[in-house]
Amino acid sequence: MKTIILLAAAYLIISANATLAQTNQPPNNPAYYVEGTTINRAYFAYIKPDSIKEIHVIKKDDEHPNGAIYISLKNPDYLKSMLADKLLSIKDILRLKGIAVRKNQSLVYVWDGKLLTDTSNVRVPESYLRSVRLTPAVNMPYFKTALPNTSVVTIFTGVKDGKIMIRGGETSR
Incomplete structure (x- = not known):
């Protein structure tokens, strides 16, 4: 469980730094x-x-x-x-599934069993979305004391052939 707490803390630090880095870079995509x-x-x-x-x-x-x-x-x-097939961002997914997040609540995202460290450019076709679950820290013994304002958003996706794409990288289910 210490590993999960360390991963969550690292995620929060990395996501804050990634957000700062992204706002300072001009868009240069083709x-x-x-x-x-x-x-x-x-x-x-x-x-x-x-x-x-x-x-x-x-x-x-x-x-x-x-x-x-x-x-x-x-x-x-x-x-x-x-x-x-509409592309959904993380915010779109939460809205679609009726998951309300408090303003001061920190979120850790788990996407098909893997920790998602950068959510800014994640898009998934709506037909790939299978289920979304929000687990508050009060339901997790170690998070409850270490990270009380943190919840885990678990997202499961899938397609007919068992493969999904996350930001261009293919992964098997």
Whole structure:
């Protein structure tokens, strides 16, 4: 249990530093286009590699100072189905599941059994979401005394083939 407390404390410190670092950096991401449609960068991670026909990269031009990535798909209808599945942020997930968080409450996120240390860019298609649970510190013996204003948000996701994508990294269930 000491390990969990240390992990939680480290998470709180790391997340505070990550938030500060992110606010001081200018956005320098390229523009993303699929079949000529501008898409959110988060959708890019969910495009299955075997569905891609061609990729064209522009490093920099007058219209795209940070570059652009153009993708053509083998089946253009794949884009419609992908965009129909709404991407959810952590806040969206909590709102969707009716989980209210107090202002002064610290949260530790566990995503499919793994500690999530950076929630700022996490997006998951709504169809991948399976369950969400909030466990307050009062229900955990060691957290109750060590981190009384902390709760654990446990999020479970999944897809038909047993794989999910978190910020572009594939993980197996």
